[in-house]
Amino acid sequence: MKSSFNLNNLIRENIKSLKPYSSARDEYKDTNVSEMIFLDANENPFENGVNRYPDPNQNNVKQLLCKIKGSDKRNLLLGNGSDEVLDLIFRAFCEPNEDNVITLPPTYGMYSVLANINAVENKTVLLDEDFQPQVKQIIGAADKNSKILFLCSPNNPTGNSFSEATIKELLLKFKA
Numbered sequence: 001m002k003s004s005f006n007l008n009n010l011i012r013e014n015i016k017s018l019k020p021y022s023s024a025r026d027e028y029k030d031t032n033v034s035e036m037i038f039l040d041a042n043e044n045p046f047e048n049g050v051n052r053y054p055d056p057n058q059n060n061v062k063q064l065l066c067k068i069k070g071s072d073k074r075n076l077l078l079g080n081g082s083d084e085v086l087d088l089i090f091r092a093f094c095e096p097n098e099d100n101v102i103t104l105p106p107t108y109g110m111y112s113v114l115a116n117i118n119a120v121e122n123k124t125v126l127l128d129e130d131f132q133p134q135v136k137q138i139i140g141a142a143d144k145n146s147k148i149l150f151l152c153s154p155n156n157p158t159g160n161s162f163s164e165a166t167i168k169e170l171l172l173k174f175k176a
């Protein structure tokens with residue numbers, strides 16, 4: 001069975017049309033930096049190695065990571081811990097007060113905290129007695145506003161992984 005998954009169809013319209021923030025420094029980066037005096041960002045002008053904002057796009061560390069991973073910078077997202085990335089996922093895909101996510105307790109508690117912060121309903125479907133996802137119940141709980149299904153594997157707090165067959169079945173049947 002072929003999946004009809006298309007990431008573009010899932011992203012919130014306001015996020016798709018977002019114009020990214022650009023600092024004055026981005027706009028003048030072709031100018032000779034050694035001749036510039038920076039007064040724009042409330043930084044400490046006395047150079048001590050940590051007085052300037054770091055690169056917001058983390059280009060240097062991404063370049064190093066891409067070499068190790070054989071990946072492309074465009075495919076790399078770095079977060080302040082994975083909790084920040086989880087929050088970004090909510091913000092990119094879930095319309096507040098409209099969409100919902102599905103989580104499978106007992107599982108990582110941050111999913112429901114982030115759902116509350118983002119005004120997104122958290123539908124819960126318990127794991128079975130072997131701490132595996134219950135596919136039929138999960139698909140039954142999903143509706144047209146279900147945007148994310150969190151499969152925490154290995155799961156916190158149970159420590160087990162989910163069976164490959166179950167994950168494949170969910171990937172094919174869960175229509176976000």
Ligand SMILES: Cc1ncc(COP(=O)(O)O)c(C=O)c1O
Pocket residue numbers: 080081082083084108152155156
């Ligand atoms: C399943 C799971 N995901 C994410 C995190 C968050 O980790 P961090 O933000 O430190 O990367 C934790 C932390 O316990 C976790 O158990």
